Amino acid sequence: MFRLKDILPNTLKTIGLTKQYNTQSVIVHWQEIAGDEIASHAWPVSIQRGVLLLAVNNPVWSHHLMMLKPILMDKINTYLNEKLVFDIRFQAGNLQNYQNNQEDGVNIPLLQPAKLNSEELADLWQATAAIQDDSLRKKCYYVLIKQTALHKAKQQEGWKSCKRCNVLVPPAQVYCTVCSIECKQETKQAITKLLTEAPWLTYKEVCQFVPCSPRQFHAAKKRLVHKLIHALFQPGWDKLNEATLVMLMTGVKPGRINDTMVDTVIGKIKVRLAEKVRRKSHVSAYRR
Template identity: 30%
Template structure:
């Protein structure tokens, strides 16, 4: 019987697998940080290895910034390895509708990719990854996470995002460095034209 983790690793990109695991922390946030902190701070976004947390006030932002090392230790202990390397605390609860736009390098707001529905083969792929998992709650949580991640990846491809050839993370086409590994973006789907073959063919047909 193949472990679920091995199946995920072979069927999904490393970046997608990492994000799925990190989202376990988001679901277990109150359990890991405690009820008091959970009432005043909520995780909002995961970018690369940085988790952005929105707080209810500047006081809580300062307090939690001081507690960052202890919180990071608890989160990564729950994950089994140091997948989250930094926490950024920002004041002001996120309101409904916020985050619908991102800002480009030129300062112009552009809409974020909107995830669409999965095809039947894609849903079957997700189900195939969960066949060995018997615990209903964990199965449901992983299904939801995998489907959400696949929908987002499809939407990003449609919006022109490209996958980093080094780590598999999706980046905007104009990105100079990968947001996951920090390396210069080398696009996975970019193919260099073969000039040698065309030159050789011209040479064969030439009787000069």
């Protein structure tokens, strides 16, 4: 007699279900992997293309877990004995929505699973033919039925493939959660690069090269301004950086900018920073 845990890995590998099984294992055994404290504040939603999406119940824990990302990834991959997770992303969420969506270690789909016909059932049974143990074969067969029935239900409800991967998403969505996060990150980087090279561009002009929302544009511009202001007193600061900062803040094009304008704007920034430092020093002294 062989123990189930000894023969399961090779069997799953034979029928091509290893990644699906390991992905589900992270969700089912999350509390054991992450520990009680982390599990009480964060819960896995999905793993897609090596990215684990965690629902976190408050911003403080999001920041805390961001610092623990390497440790968490190492724990997960060590537990699975496979490098399955390469990154972790976080989203705000009610953990009960995910914790209560489990039964016997299998996620309960939000959609009602579709009925499979005899031909589909036969194909799934044939897919498990390599499993010698009858009990194990039936368990894998039922898992396949549930996954296939849910996939079929999504197709019947008009779900379509994500534009960047094969994951099915609701009709109103264009991208799956992971791809959506990746797209936003790529857009942010593209806007930042464009404004670094041409800091005088307006929102409409940027949209001709990088389609984005006004919020994305202003957020990227604000981050770049703060970055340059922070570097204002650092070694290596030069006139080019000053001109870039002025063009970002005023929208003035290179042909119209001059030394007087740069000195005036930079001077005002330095005065404001000095006032801010004095106010902070005054508050600190008062508290003491």
